[in-house]
Amino acid sequence: MSGFITFLTDFGLQDDFVGTCHGVIKRIAPGVEIIDLTHGVRPGGILQGALTLANALPYVPAGVHLAVVDPGVGGGRRPLALRDAEGRLHVGPDNGLLLPAADRFGGVVEAHELANPAYALESVSRTFHGRDLFAPAAAHLSLGVPLAELGPPIDPEALVRLELPVPDIGHARIQSTVLGVDRFGNIALNLTREHLDEAGIVPGTRVELVSRGDHYFAVAARTFSDAKPGDLILYEDSYRNLAVAVAQGSAAALLTVEEGSDLLIQVDTP
Amino acid sequence: MSGFITFLTDFGLQDDFVGTCHGVIKRIAPGVEIIDLTHGVRPGGILQGALTLANALPYVPAGVHLAVVDPGVGGGRRPLALRDAEGRLHVGPDNGLLLPAADRFGGVVEAHELANPAYALESVSRTFHGRDLFAPAAAHLSLGVPLAELGPPIDPEALVRLELPVPDIGHARIQSTVLGVDRFGNIALNLTREHLDEAGIVPGTRVELVSRGDHYFAVAARTFSDAKPGDLILYEDSYRNLAVAVAQGSAAALLTVEEGSDLLIQVDTP
């Protein structure tokens, strides 16, 4: 067995952190292939990393899914490996990062703490578990080492779970939260098409967006190209989240929002 | 057949767009090898992407060349696959992005619209054709699927072509345009050595550069190391474009230019 290890972190590419982890994996499992999902998660952005991972994994080959966004490194949080109901393996810290992705594949059926030093580097630093603990565990799993070899079992119910921000749905108005902003300035919201239905906002409706006290008009549209340059649109993005974009511009810059910002959507009734 | 897929986009590496496309390719063609040319093209920078692709491809193995800079995604622009005269395959949007590269290999001999759903993902979103349409098509081509299977033929003459900015050559003066600025602040111009000859500017000439009304002196030089720190030089870059650099500094910052800026070059006749 070798196959694929996917890799997602908040390490960035400015330093050698990602490259060094690649090296660690390749020394243990030279034949495995690594797919870098992204290393551009905001430093410490556990929720952003978890959502990105959950969105990406359905598109990539099954294998070992290594993810490290780990502001609590060196503290009490447990290092984990787990198996989901479809047999994919996930490796990372027990801070909620792995669970939204595992839930896409039926949820966690088996979890183990990384405690067996035979599957870590000889010397484990206190600040770089990506290199010393998680990458080696992922590499050994890709070689077929049984999950149970890595350490004692953990009850899946006892794993740390993230709280996702919940939208407040009213009549003809929704109080939403920005989940993230992508390179193009498109704004992902904690909403799906069903939330719009619930609020009675039908496709094609002209809506008002309220950000930081300022009001903007937007139209529900199906794609960027339906809109004129500069027009704000509310659309279902390619991961089936609702999102806000501005044709040929950055919606995040226009509305001055970032991850965690509030955004009020209300039907524009002139 | 498997070989290589090269990959160039304006997706950046902050999000999972590139990693997800890698995953899509690997699910279809696990044995193909992906070479990331760059994903740092300015968002929507079709001309920049086209020129970068044309400069890079002569240095990389022949294969399938996937490129996505696609501000018109979801609109009327056609998704394409084409073959050049040397047998390389190119996949991307019909917005001019692919043609300067194909021209380096004798031009387009066969083009097809991506219309066959058998070679796309099951569900094609309106905003992420890189993942849903272009990556799958490239993967299938790398497995040996014939180009004609992907969809109806298009007359190569009917493909969208970019207009490259044309320099205005006078006697001892050239009005040029900045094509791009690289990480080191070096400025690529829409000029070759032949344009300098035409204007009567010989190697070693001292020239004046005029940017935004300000005047700077530069010398035609062969390499950065011919110049003293801080000196501006006009030189033929490694892709045989004329470029402006400043030894151990950023010429773009000094001249405050960016892609699309005007730059006047005139012989300095004191």
Next chain:
Amino acid sequence: MSGFITFLTDFGLQDDFVGTCHGVIKRIAPGVEIIDLTHGVRPGGILQGALTLANALPYVPAGVHLAVVDPGVGGGRRPLALRDAEGRLHVGPDNGLLLPAADRFGGVVEAHELANPAYALESVSRTFHGRDLFAPAAAHLSLGVPLAELGPPIDPEALVRLELPVPDIGHARIQSTVLGVDRFGNIALNLTREHLDEAGIVPGTRVELVSRGDHYFAVAARTFSDAKPGDLILYEDSYRNLAVAVAQGSAAALLTVEEGSDLLIQVDTP
């Protein structure tokens, strides 16, 4: 033979420089696997590149180690390939970049100038030796070409060496220099645990940091998670350098330091 080529540069990922070098390597040695250590070294940052390389290589598979941070490209500096005492091969410019890494493996036992045009691209530009000279040499070495084939030998003693900044150790005070700042804002110093011992600063000591005339308090700690958010800590980083961090924040932003900045550490005696 094929194996691994590791690759470190200051090219960044915005342009196609790295991707084009990958292409050049793959045309010569299609079966070799490239591990990108990082391409985020500060432009021209030879010392930063050298230290990063020396820190990373012990974690990656032995092979050919290609590194290009080369502000003197096209000038008099020699292009090199060398072998260390453990048999690893290193390729890059003779400006000191390669030597701290080679020293980790017993030092340089054999060095050759890259002078044989059979192992370079046909046309060698004056400004992009990464593509035209270094990448091809690394690829040919990975195929088993003997080092001596690449060009005339150079006495290892004659290679250019970097001067590392030396700390000034006093009683209960150390004048140190910032070697680098990582993505998380952690500050690497030119110090090891032994320097602290020498100055009589024992673990757990409360110290004062002086940067640009401003004073800050820090505590020697073992990991980020020992500290409260906002606390400055002085700790041994995962490469066994002393470093300064602030829990859940950027120490570099707080202390307004960058590579090369001075940082005074003194025991806080109230």
